Amino acid sequence: MSTAVDYEQAGELKIGQVGIANLRVRTLDVARLVEEMQGRVQRAPKLFSRAAVVLDFGGLAQTPDLTTARALIDGLRGAGVLPVALAYGTSETERLAEQLDLPLLSKFRAQYERADGDAPTAPPAAPPAPAAEAASRPGPAAPAAAASPGLIQSNPVRSGQQVYADNRDLTVLTSVGAGAEVIADGSVHIYGPLRGRALAGAQGNEKARIFCREFHAELVAIAGHYKVLEDIPKDLRGKAVQAWLEDGQLNIAALD
Template sequence: MSQAPIELKGSSFTLSVVHLHHPEPETVRKALQDKVDQAPAFLKNAPVVLNVSTLDGDVNWQQMQQAIASTGLHIVGISGCKDDRLKRLIGRAGLPLLSEGKQQKKQEAAPIEEVKTVPAPSEATKTRLISTPVRSGQQIYAKNSDLIVTSSVSAGAELIADGNIHIYGTMRGRALAGASGDRQCQIFCSSLSAELVSIAGEYWIMDQIPADFFGKASRLCLQDGVLTIQKLY
């Protein structure tokens, strides 16, 4: 019997969720552009979900959509829409309205606009050391340096470094090494259970991490441009 031309299957993906808290498109564009400039290897051309729960129908949706697209982000869906007029505007734009069940809310990535950002190190700093647990919704960016976390990283938390990333506790969040494009960077985890790992824009979501390495001490790097994983010890 010949194989069917298509097959529909359920799957899950880790997406960044942008929570819009301002109705002015230009203000939103500038805030998003700052985020993209901080981590271009990860956010440039990234798919995102927009949460519009705090907006109403008075927003100029066409201008808002254009402002977000101008930063290079790709809108794949809208969540949290309660205003009927705004729903109609979004529908006319051809964007899907996403419903959020309880399980989906637990799996959503930390909102870009609401993360707690640890101040970036100075240019002379070679390593950023974090000795406290990194909580869900917290983002740490180690600019021009390596990042070492000696405690655990919760699901929904995000580590970004222009250099290498070392996690000595359990890693359940997202780790993005080589954020400025350095493809020689690596990620070292004592216990890898991450939602997403990325080196210079090459990434795996949780489902792509080989089962033999999940929850184990692991080292990730790029070989011939391909993300690879090895046992740490």
């Protein structure tokens, strides 16, 4: 008698967009980094307490040694966050991740290659055709550019949900609830109350903006620059606002 084989997986693995904070270390001062993180957790515990954090050593001239890296990880855990990985960087970073028994997140690979390598050069322009030839030869008709409306979310984004617009804008026609998250590589437009988190320019686009009709956001961020509700003037709460970057500073102002 044959026995039936159960091919159903015990666990289903999916790779998707996750909200993980990236701590880019600019000064390797463990005590100062821990103190700064404690301040963030105290100001916005709902956002940062036990938050997953990726350590990014790409801003340093030299990768930390194992003892210093472990001290930093222990200090950050004591401050209330959970370091879960290192950001992709150099071969030294890869070895350090192995020693710490932490994964590398390769999503930062392209950013490092743009920062450390030469900027890609544009292909050489084709030589101009002689005037007589160019005049007699009709040029090809330029294709009409199809304007993309971006991703449109018509239903409310509820607590615990996340909506991500990959390489485009995101428009939410209703509300974003507390504990919900909306992310776009372009700009974010919200035509109802924003009580959760809104992140624009997720891949580093500093020209992206956030527009909101009724502002109660837990957090807003553009290209990694963020502000939490506690950092925002109270007179903007409940108002229609826009957020944008200027000279590396995140600005929020009421819409006229």
